Amino acid sequence: MAASIKTNRKRKAVSKNKKKGWKKVDISELEDFLEDERLQERTGGLVADKTDDSLFFVDKTVKEKPEGEADDEGKKGSVQIPLRKSQRKNRPLRCFSNLEPDPHTKPAHIPHNIRTTPRLSKQERDRLANKKPTAKQLQAQKQSKDAREDRIKNRVGRWNLKVNADLWDDQPADKDVDGDEHYLLVTKKRRVNVPSYYHKKTSTLPAVEVPHPGASYNPAYDDHQDLLWRAHEVEVKKEKAMQKLFNALDAKFPSKDDAPTQQTWLEEMSAGLHSDPTREDEVALPAEDLDKISVNPPVRREDLKTRKQRRKERERRIEAKRLARAKVVKQKKNEFNRLKSIKKEIRKEELAKEERAKRKEEMLEKNKDKPKKLGKYKYEDPDLELQLSEELPGSLRLLKPEGFLIKDMFHSLQKRNIIETREKAKKSKKRRPKFFERKSHREIT
Incomplete structure (x- = not known):
């Protein structure tokens, strides 16, 4: 029953005339054949193209056997009989003999009695028996001990205080005093580390400036005139600044x-709109012709360029570009020949840089006492306090006090760059509340 059952599997129809069906064709035999040909080409060439003499040879050498041995025919010597053609066909190629193991090579000697444990000297055996550590082990133990002591010191060192100073002493201790650094900082026995610029003064000006001799109540004539001249220079400088501001703003406007008035503005704006009856040479054009008039000048036939002129201009432009490129290449090549001039230029730049640094240093030295702009506003010297010749009192009893000491100290701090320049804060205007009189509370008059 089972033998009579036939499979209904049909062979797939594959069209071999299309590239799509090439993958479904069985080409294993063809691949084996090609692989065999490639192997023959790698190992000496195709066998089918070679002659019989190159493939086979007759071995006529006589192989002697040792005495006592005989071949099948009972003879001591034997001659190798040539193989038949069928035997030669199945014989492996001689070129494959290189891939076979060489019978003359001796096998590798693999020792089987290797000692697994190293052989120790007498000193090593004694050390292991007495459990004595080596030099490296001793060094490691010492390092571990030192590290442990450091950890303990850092952990509890700040609480194990050794104080050798009086807590109630007003004089701070020096930096070399014995004791914990944290304890000395807390008890004010050691000063806090300050930055390097802490002791550097912001200005060399004195904290209290000595007033001018001419500001005295009974000054000398020359000192008083010198003070008046200084005040005059300050006023002249202010007047020049105001005049400069006026010339830049107000003087440029009428x-x-x-x-201009409304009438002059109308006349200026309407200039040219109305026809002038005095001019008769103007010709009125219709509105449709006005749109056709071009703004550009008319082109004459003589001004048109020919094809030859345009070609010459194009050639001149190309030649100019070529010359410019050649000039750049020539300059780059000449850079190697002008090393001396390049060194001179570098030296000149270095000298100029040194000169700028020197001028900058001189400027800083010159302006070191001048106030700097530390904030939003720039420092301005207050007005000089002086009295005219007719205002000078005859005695100290008649002298009227001028100025304010706190203001002078405040300006001194600003001038010495200790605080930034400030201005007096403006008071905000408080709006007065509106009062309304109710009709019921209005006074009857």
């Missing part, structure tokens, strides 16, 4: 009398 005054109220010279300002």
Whole structure:
């Protein structure tokens, strides 16, 4: 029953005339054949193309056997009989003999009695028996001990205080005093580390400036005139600054009398709109012709360029570009020949840099006592306090006090760059509340 059952599997129809069906064709035999040919080409060439003499040879050497041995025919010597053609066909190629193991090579000697444990000397055996550590082990133990002591010292060192100073002493101790650093800082026995610029003064000006001799109540004539001249220079400088501001702003605009009026503005804006009856040479054009008039000048036939002129211009432009590129290449090549001039230029730049640094240093030295702009506003010297010749009192009893000491100290701090320049804060205007009188509370008059 089972033998009579036939499979209904049909062979797939594959069209071999299309590239799509090439993958479904069995080409294993063809691949084996090609692989065999490639192997023959790698190992001396195709066997089918070789002659019989190159493939086979007759071995006529006589192989002698030792005495006592005989071949099948009972003879001591034997001659190798040539193989038949069928035997030669199945014989392996001689070129494959290189891949076979060489019978003359001796096998590798593999020792089987290797000692697994190293052989120790007498000193090593004694050390192991007495459990004596080596030099490296001793060094490791010492390092571990030192590290442990450091950890303990860092952990409890700040609480194990050794105080050798009086807590109630007003004089701070020196930096070399014995004791914990944290304890000395807390008890004010050692000063806190300050930055390097802490002791550097911001300005060399004195904290209290000595007033000018001319500001005395009974000054000398020359000192008083010198003070008046200084005040005059300050006022002249202020007047020049105001005049400069006026020339930059107000002077560029007309005054109220010279300002244009509505009538002059209308006349200026309407200039050219109305026809002038005095001009008769103008020809009125219709509105449709006005749009056709071009703004550009008319082109004459003589101004048109020919094809030859345009070609010459194009050639001149190309030649100019070529010359510019050649000039750049030539300059780059000449850079190697102008090493001396390059060194001179570098030296010149270095000298200029040194000169700038020197000028900058001189400027800093010159302006070291001048106030700097530390904030939003720039420092300005207050007005000089002086009295005219007719205002000078005759005695100290008639002298009226001027100025304010706290303001002078405040300006001194700003001038010496200790605090930034400030201005007096403006008071915000408080709006007055509106009062309304109720009709019921209005006073009857």
